[in-house]
Amino acid sequence: MDWDDLRVFLAVARDESLSRAGQRLGLNASTIGRRVARLETTLGRVLFAKTPQGYGLTPEGQRLVAPAEAAERAATEAAEALAAPGALSGQLRIGAPDGCANYLLPQIAAVLCRAHPGLEVQIVALPRVFNLSRREADMAIAVSPPQTGRAVMQKITEYRLHLAAHRDYLERHPPIRSRADLQGHRLIGYIGDMIFDRELDYLTETGVSAAMLTSNSVSVQLQAIRAGGGLGIVHDFAIPFAPGVVRVLPDEIALTRAFWLIRHADDRRSDRLTRLAEALVGSLREEVARLEQQVDTRA
DSSP states (O other): OOHHHHHHHHHHHHHSSHHHHHHHHTOOHHHHHHHHHHHHHHHTSOOEEEETTEEEEOHHHHHHHHHHHHHHHHHHHHHHHHSOTTOOOEEEEEEEOHHHHHHTHHHHHHHHHHHOTTEEEEEEEOSSOOOGGGTSOSEEEESSOOSSSSEEEEEEEEEEEEEEEEHHHHHHSOOOOSGGGGTTSOEEEEOGGGOOSGGGOHHHHHTOOOOSEEESOHHHHHHHHHTTSOEEEEEGGGGGGSTTEEESSTTTSEEEEEEEEEEEGGGGGOHHHHHHHHHHHHHHHHHHHHHHHHHHHHO
């Protein structure tokens, strides 16, 4: 049995789509379809059933998943065994909420790639929880630990958030000296029914008015604040990327959250992924501290 065909099988099983599996592997959908058909012919089994939702596994296909994943781990371990001592190479896909993906991971990835030229880093920014069992990412950063599934969780670091606005907005509106002064100001925040984790429901926790300018992306929210659209809860580590944005009522309205690193349980056996996880965790801690220090110094 060809390992490359098993690799294609796993991609289709995880993505439930020929086109998405092709995007993952750098192949077109027709090639993916031919490779699946070849594997089914070799095994004499139908592995997928076409449904309105995509390609679902048949019972025979479900039985093949575990052996295929074992072959995947063996191939990864073989590549690691031949790698130069200390070097990290291959592809690393990191899933993260868009605040982390926009304001922390780019500079961390740049440092990793300079230190390890053979490493390819992919940053997937999505405003939802990642499904590691479907291998949407090699590891994911989350704002709260998952309650179900086979995963290894590690707390990375805490970070702070404050109410913030652009100086131009504050100059054009009445002064804000207490929570009561927030009445009549436009609040910026999340679209209520698109909050995918209760840890992101900032405005409810702070007790301020409901937002009137909303987005499911914290990056969009910050750009709206920077444009003078109103006040909103902002990650302290993002403020250095938004000139003119300052904290408002920092002693009264302040939140603390934490980032968690989530890995698939089977990946603990991979020395490569463990070393990458250690580098990622250490770098995130340092970068959050560095950016928050800039805000404290500027305040």
